[in-house]
Amino acid sequence: MCGYCGCESTPMHQHEHGHTHDHHHGDPRLIQIEQDILSENQRFAEQNRLYFNKNNLSAFNLMSSPGSGKTTLLIETIKALKDRCPISVIEGDQQTDLDAQRIAATGVSVLQINTGKGCHLDAHRVGHALNDLAPAKNSLIFIENVGNLVCPALFDLGEQAKIVILSVTEGEDKPLKYPHMFAEASLMLINKMDLLPYVSFNVAQCSDYAKRINPKIEIMQTSATTQQGLLPWCDWLLKTAHHAALTA
Ligand SMILES: Nc1nc2c(ncn2[C@@H]2O[C@H](COP(=O)(O)OP(=O)(O)OP(=O)(O)O)[C@@H](O)[C@H]2O)c(=O)[nH]1
Numbered sequence: 001m002c003g004y005c006g007c008e009s010t011p012m013h014q015h016e017h018g019h020t021h022d023h024h025h026g027d028p029r030l031i032q033i034e035q036d037i038l039s040e041n042q043r044f045a046e047q048n049r050l051y052f053n054k055n056n057l058s059a060f061n062l063m064s065s066p067g068s069g070k071t072t073l074l075i076e077t078i079k080a081l082k083d084r085c086p087i088s089v090i091e092g093d094q095q096t097d098l099d100a101q102r103i104a105a106t107g108v109s110v111l112q113i114n115t116g117k118g119c120h121l122d123a124h125r126v127g128h129a130l131n132d133l134a135p136a137k138n139s140l141i142f143i144e145n146v147g148n149l150v151c152p153a154l155f156d157l158g159e160q161a162k163i164v165i166l167s168v169t170e171g172e173d174k175p176l177k178y179p180h181m182f183a184e185a186s187l188m189l190i191n192k193m194d195l196l197p198y199v200s201f202n203v204a205q206c207s208d209y210a211k212r213i214n215p216k217i218e219i220m221q222t223s224a225t226t227q228q229g230l231l232p233w234c235d236w237l238l239k240t241a242h243h244a245a246l247t248a
């Protein structure tokens with residue numbers, strides 16, 4: 001992992017070590033920094049979890065590569081659910097508040113976090129965002145993570161469930177290539193299904209790969225533009241939300 005964000009940086013390929021280049025296999029100082037980052041994050045994640053439980057909030061962490069459709073799907077989801085329960089959104093991007101503006105147009109509360117050079121949201125920043133947002137009790141919170149299929153998986157935010165969104169334009173091999181994200185997720189949404197006729201993407205193969213990494217992962221097919229799969233996805237959210245107010 002790199003000391004900055006906790007992401008894996010050790011080269012995966014095997015190579016000879018007769019050369020003298022400068023990289024750190026198992027440098028104990030670096031490992032200590034990495035462990036400190038993750039254990040500090042864990043402490044804040046537990047605080048967030050306590051806050052969620054105390055206020056009967058259900059938080060969902062949406063993670064994917066850049067552009068797989070997180071915000072577009074979230075907008076459709078908010079439109080479908082906002083009359084049933086209060087909703088707030090935390091948006092994570094390196095720069096801009098473009099996604100927050102799109103979400104704000106639906107009428108729900110939203111707070112944009114810009115991570116600068118950071119490539120993921122962490123529990124500490126999310127805790128501050130929760131303070132600012134002050135979400136209503138018995139509500140849903142969506143946390144749209146920074147577009148990145150690697151680092152966000154390592155950072156517990158105290159959420160109720162992680163959801164990975166993979167669009168059909170990205171290739172069915174992603175669960176095998178980026179396994180941590182799929183291992184952590186409770187649900188994989190295969191998005192942009194409307195584009196399936198135009199791309200080479202094997203849905204069954206992708207589902208099989210995801211199940212190999214995480215036998216418990218649930219899988220749904222969606223299209224944010226045609227709304228395919230929107231109802232089952234919203235039902236899943238309401239079923240998974242831990243408080244009775246939403247499931248009644
Ligand atoms: N055809 C099609 N396009 C989609 C779908 N979902 C999103 N898009 C398009 O994909 C592009 C990216 O969508 P976003 O919702 O911004 O993706 P994102 O995951 O939020 O992107 P980042 O926040 O930058 O990581 C936009 O042009 C959307 O209109 C879908 O289901 N089908």
Ligand SMILES: [Mg+2]
Pocket residue numbers: 070071072099144
């Ligand atoms: Mg987005």
